[in-house]
Amino acid sequence: MAVPAVDARSIFPGSISALLDEVGRLFERQLASDMPSVNSLCRHVERYRGKMLRPTMVFLSGQAFGAVGERHVMVAATCEMIHMATLVHDDVLDEAQVRRRGQTINRLRGNEVAVMLGDYLISNAFHLCSRAGDPALNLRLGEVTNTLCEGELVQLSHREDLSLDEATYFEIVRRKTAVLIGACCELGARLSGAPEESVDALRRFGEGLGVAFQIQDDLLDLEGREDVVGKSLGRDLEKGKLTLPVIIHLASGTGARRERAISAIRARDGAALMGELVASGALSAARSRAESLVAEARRELRLVPAGEARDALDAAAIAVVQREF
Amino acid sequence: MAVPAVDARSIFPGSISALLDEVGRLFERQLASDMPSVNSLCRHVERYRGKMLRPTMVFLSGQAFGAVGERHVMVAATCEMIHMATLVHDDVLDEAQVRRRGQTINRLRGNEVAVMLGDYLISNAFHLCSRAGDPALNLRLGEVTNTLCEGELVQLSHREDLSLDEATYFEIVRRKTAVLIGACCELGARLSGAPEESVDALRRFGEGLGVAFQIQDDLLDLEGREDVVGKSLGRDLEKGKLTLPVIIHLASGTGARRERAISAIRARDGAALMGELVASGALSAARSRAESLVAEARRELRLVPAGEARDALDAAAIAVVQREF
Numbered sequence: 001m002a003v004p005a006v007d008a009r010s011i012f013p014g015s016i017s018a019l020l021d022e023v024g025r026l027f028e029r030q031l032a033s034d035m036p037s038v039n040s041l042c043r044h045v046e047r048y049r050g051k052m053l054r055p056t057m058v059f060l061s062g063q064a065f066g067a068v069g070e071r072h073v074m075v076a077a078t079c080e081m082i083h084m085a086t087l088v089h090d091d092v093l094d095e096a097q098v099r100r101r102g103q104t105i106n107r108l109r110g111n112e113v114a115v116m117l118g119d120y121l122i123s124n125a126f127h128l129c130s131r132a133g134d135p136a137l138n139l140r141l142g143e144v145t146n147t148l149c150e151g152e153l154v155q156l157s158h159r160e161d162l163s164l165d166e167a168t169y170f171e172i173v174r175r176k177t178a179v180l181i182g183a184c185c186e187l188g189a190r191l192s193g194a195p196e197e198s199v200d201a202l203r204r205f206g207e208g209l210g211v212a213f214q215i216q217d218d219l220l221d222l223e224g225r226e227d228v229v230g231k232s233l234g235r236d237l238e239k240g241k242l243t244l245p246v247i248i249h250l251a252s253g254t255g256a257r258r259e260r261a262i263s264a265i266r267a268r269d270g271a272a273l274m275g276e277l278v279a280s281g282a283l284s285a286a287r288s289r290a291e292s293l294v295a296e297a298r299r300e301l302r303l304v305p306a307g308e309a310r311d312a313l314d315a316a317a318i319a320v321v322q323r324e325f
Numbered sequence: 326m327a328v329p330a331v332d333a334r335s336i337f338p339g340s341i342s343a344l345l346d347e348v349g350r351l352f353e354r355q356l357a358s359d360m361p362s363v364n365s366l367c368r369h370v371e372r373y374r375g376k377m378l379r380p381t382m383v384f385l386s387g388q389a390f391g392a393v394g395e396r397h398v399m400v401a402a403t404c405e406m407i408h409m410a411t412l413v414h415d416d417v418l419d420e421a422q423v424r425r426r427g428q429t430i431n432r433l434r435g436n437e438v439a440v441m442l443g444d445y446l447i448s449n450a451f452h453l454c455s456r457a458g459d460p461a462l463n464l465r466l467g468e469v470t471n472t473l474c475e476g477e478l479v480q481l482s483h484r485e486d487l488s489l490d491e492a493t494y495f496e497i498v499r500r501k502t503a504v505l506i507g508a509c510c511e512l513g514a515r516l517s518g519a520p521e522e523s524v525d526a527l528r529r530f531g532e533g534l535g536v537a538f539q540i541q542d543d544l545l546d547l548e549g550r551e552d553v554v555g556k557s558l559g560r561d562l563e564k565g566k567l568t569l570p571v572i573i574h575l576a577s578g579t580g581a582r583r584e585r586a587i588s589a590i591r592a593r594d595g596a597a598l599m600g601e602l603v604a605s606g607a608l609s610a611a612r613s614r615a616e617s618l619v620a621e622a623r624r625e626l627r628l629v630p631a632g633e634a635r636d637a638l639d640a641a642a643i644a645v646v647q648r649e650f
Contacts, residue, residue, distance in 0.1 A: 035475050037482040089444060093437045112418045113481050115440055119414060119447065120474035126451045127467030133460045142452030149445035150360050156438050157362040 023055045026077040030128045041117050054079040054184045061188030061202050063309035075187050078129040085121035094235040144183045151175025160240035178210030201303035208297030213320050215290040218243035234270050249282035290321045348380045351402040355453045366442050379404040379509045386513030386527050388634035400512050403454040410446035419560040469508045476500025485565035503535030526628035533622030538645050540615040543568035559595050574607035615646045
């Protein structure tokens, strides 16, 4: 059964909603082009903006330590734009047809347009970030996107690799998903003058959350309903990406059980694979890993002053592993 | 008949060669990753470094006004990395098989790896640029790459568009090719303390050269020999890209001549199309346009102090329309 939508705007302090609207406006202004064909593509991609998890993390991490200002909005919009670029290119990589309940750019306009539109988003993200006039921000976010691309490249090099181990899986996920969320928390706090110890704690909080978020994505890709999740599912199996439940199963399963899972993977038989993962307990083991990561992340919040913002960060952490979309 | 290779190292002052070696080293250091699979891809892509036109423009434009230092090397390597990223993604868009006499990444490792590797190059270009610690550089190069992506997107929106006019063609080429070369000249001069008037003149010089460079690329794609040019040819026709000779022909040709060219385009018949373009004079008209652009660009050099560097810029301009690769 679908849970009601957990939207950042509903569980976070009132001011977050106004800040997220600011992000939306800055996002649109940044992408505005004098070429009409570019604008029509950007209007489509703006529909991808959904949970706004990354901007929310920037703002809450900032509010926990002081005032939140224009630079927070710029960093938040930059991080959301980086994220959007990865969605557009990921959909090319995954040959996905549906994103946020709409057709993907690659489906609508072809892979070539999707590749170039993703590039336009990356470029604009860096341009927007440069407008803040703080080289340290550019340097940090450049480092983050380098790491993110490395994660994607390493993941691609392990497609169809049935021997992929947990350590490599976690390294891939940390790079491709977690470092960006970690940087959102880190930069939000730093821009509000948080002490370095707390900045580090919030970065770890964000990274832990990010890994848990990705595991939850893995689970939804296996067991979610497309009409609830709102994007193409079953893509991991289809594209030969081993996810945590499968890795756990293959590492721990007995001979016959392991062989049946491998056959299901090779046959791209999602139902059979699910049956194996449920029976072996690998699915719930993966869910437990995500929950432990969230619990660990929440403990980092001890270095954050008590208050509304910290409570909201805490609530966001819990929501990550409870979401069904 | 193939002309002997016109390499930047042979026609430019001795010090350029040492500076280009610096660029190569910085390029490699920047892309070095702790993930071995990423490194092996980067080693392949480093083979794409060929004419080093963009770094050469940074250095010569700098040397014309004063000393050339570490920042020039950083900007030069950044621009070459941006260029490399566009090559990798262009090869995906064009389904090209050969680049600098080697196989393309998309051919060797698939489109997905090529998309992500291009992203890794873009990201590293911005990261490298940020290391210079000068927000104005980031802002300017972010602007340049925004424009570059717009040019590519507009070009894609005109694929198979037989009514593409010259004005739109020149706008596409200016954006996708010329602005980056213009920025190389502009930034090289500015970093050496050139007066703004000269900086603007060098930007215009670089942009004019860039447009001429692209027209020459169009001509080589039509009439070049793959073993001389060293990359896949005939891709423009294959991918429905109208280039200058074709646009001139379609705009000026009489009814029957126009119809024969359109049939050749629809049939992807390069030989028949070439026959029409030669007979109508459209091919030589396009060549004349490139030569006029170069002549106009060279006149901008009057705002550059006479000397070895200016002579080399002048020689580079001439080489752009004489090259056969």
